[in-house]
Amino acid sequence: MKSFCVKAPAKINLFLHIVGKKEIGYHLIEGLFVFANISNFLEIKVGEKDFRYDNSTVEFINSELKVSHKYNTVMKAVNLLLRYAPARTKVMIKVVKNIPIAAGLGSGSSDAGAVIRTLGKLWEVNRSILSEIALSVGADVPASIDNKPVLVRGIGEELCPIKKLSLPTNVVLIKPKKKFLSTPEVFSRYTGDFSKPIEWNDDSEKDLLKLLKETKNDLQEIAIGLVPEIKDVILALESQEGSMLSRMSGSGVACFGIFDSEENAKVAAMNIREKQPEWWVCDTQLII
Numbered sequence: 338m339k340s341f342c343v344k345a346p347a348k349i350n351l352f353l354h355i356v357g358k359k360e361i362g363y364h365l366i367e368g369l370f371v372f373a374n375i376s377n378f379l380e381i382k383v384g385e386k387d388f389r390y391d392n393s394t395v396e397f398i399n400s401e402l403k404v405s406h407k408y409n410t411v412m413k414a415v416n417l418l419l420r421y422a423p424a425r426t427k428v429m430i431k432v433v434k435n436i437p438i439a440a441g442l443g444s445g446s447s448d449a450g451a452v453i454r455t456l457g458k459l460w461e462v463n464r465s466i467l468s469e470i471a472l473s474v475g476a477d478v479p480a481s482i483d484n485k486p487v488l489v490r491g492i493g494e495e496l497c498p499i500k501k502l503s504l505p506t507n508v509v510l511i512k513p514k515k516k517f518l519s520t521p522e523v524f525s526r527y528t529g530d531f532s533k534p535i536e537w538n539d540d541s542e543k544d545l546l547k548l549l550k551e552t553k554n555d556l557q558e559i560a561i562g563l564v565p566e567i568k569d570v571i572l573a574l575e576s577q578e579g580s581m582l583s584r585m586s587g588s589g590v591a592c593f594g595i596f597d598s599e600e601n602a603k604v605a606a607m608n609i610r611e612k613q614p615e616w617w618v619c620d621t622q623l624i625i
Contacts, residue, residue: 338384339459344376345451346484346624347436347510348443348477350587352552354532356490363476363492364524367534369499369549370477372484372624373508377444379411379451380431383422383459393419393428399435410449410474417470418456428456437617439517441587442510443481449474450481457482468494477587484624488537497537504545505581505595506623507602509574512591513566514615523588526559546595549582560589567592573613577605 350368357365395411415428422428430452436444450471457467471478476493486499532555535541541548561567567590574583574594579601583594596602599622606620 338382341379341381341383341455341459343379343381343451343455345379345432345436345444345447345481346372346374346376347621348372348447348481348587349508349510349593349623350441350554351549351593352584353554353556353587354534354552355527355529355555356531356534358531359492364527365491366476366489366493367532368489369486369552370480370489371486371502372447373510373621374624375435375510375619375621377436377448377451378433379448379455380433381452381455382429383456384427384429386425386427393430395430395432398431398433410445410478411452413474414449414452414470414478415456417473418453418460418462421460421462421466422456423460437512437591439519440512440591441518441520441585441589442512442591443477443587446475446477447481447484449478450484453478454482486623486625490534499542500539501542502545502623502625503542504549504623505597506625507596507599508621508623509577509594509596509602509606509609510586510591510617510619510621511570511574511594511609512617513564513570514617516564516566516590518560518563518589520588523556523559523563526562527556529555546581554585554587556588557585560585564590566590570616573609574605577601577608579605 353368438444488497570592579597581595602620
């Protein structure tokens with residue numbers, strides 16, 4: 338039996354624009370995805386089936402919500418990849434959850450991306466096939482295979498890697514305790530005008546913070562209407578010394594704050610923990 342221990346880092350949407358909608362109902366997005374050092378950890382074991390243990394399995398540790406073992410992103414990815422594995426192959430996965438789920442931080446998407454990356458390499462699956470599998474699992478999964486800064490368009494399948502992330506890497510992540518949002522529900526409530534796509538070129542990367550301040554998260558106001566505490570989180574981040582940009586990530590409920598120094602980020606996290614002990618607060622670094 339082969340065994341792999343891999344990381345699945347948190348995904349942060351620095352901005353998220355809704356730029357259109359397909360006839361089949363999927364929204365077209367434009368967003369900048371980055372990844373942080375806080376990660377889930379996956380232990381992936383690959384072996385041969387026997388008559389006693391015939392099915393592939395997945396187990397979740399530390400999950401805030403009960404996760405369906407049959408329909409979660411990890412199991413979807415495994416089942417789609419098994420068709421490219423040797424006959425009688427089984428996969429057993431244990432996921433230690435450190436990233437909150439249903440929070441806009443890509444906890445499930447990053448798990449699936451790690452599985453696709455690991456098993457795809459093991460079984461020498463073509464990258465284009467891996468990308469198709471990833472998109473069929475979830476819109477954020479294609480970007481989560483490599484865990485590198487990337488501009489995402491379409492329904493998640495159009496990826497434009499960022500050459501250099503000219504941005505402070507010190508971030509604070511916050512999620513109100515026992516608050517969750519369903520991505521399909523949040524998207525279904527979007528009835529506003531579509532955002533105009535930004536003009537992205539090499540100059541965009543040179544002053545990324547300036548560009549980000551001209552963007553937004555089109556789902557933020559909808560999410561605040563469902564979970565008003567999100568606004569309190571953003572205000573708490575904005576009020577801290579060294580705060581440069583704060584907004585909600587993805588479809589919520591988690592928010593991020595970018596800080597000008599590691600020291601200010603750590604102090605901000607400590608201050609917020611003291612005032613809001615019920616919130617999940619994490620100071621970390623972006624992966625560049």
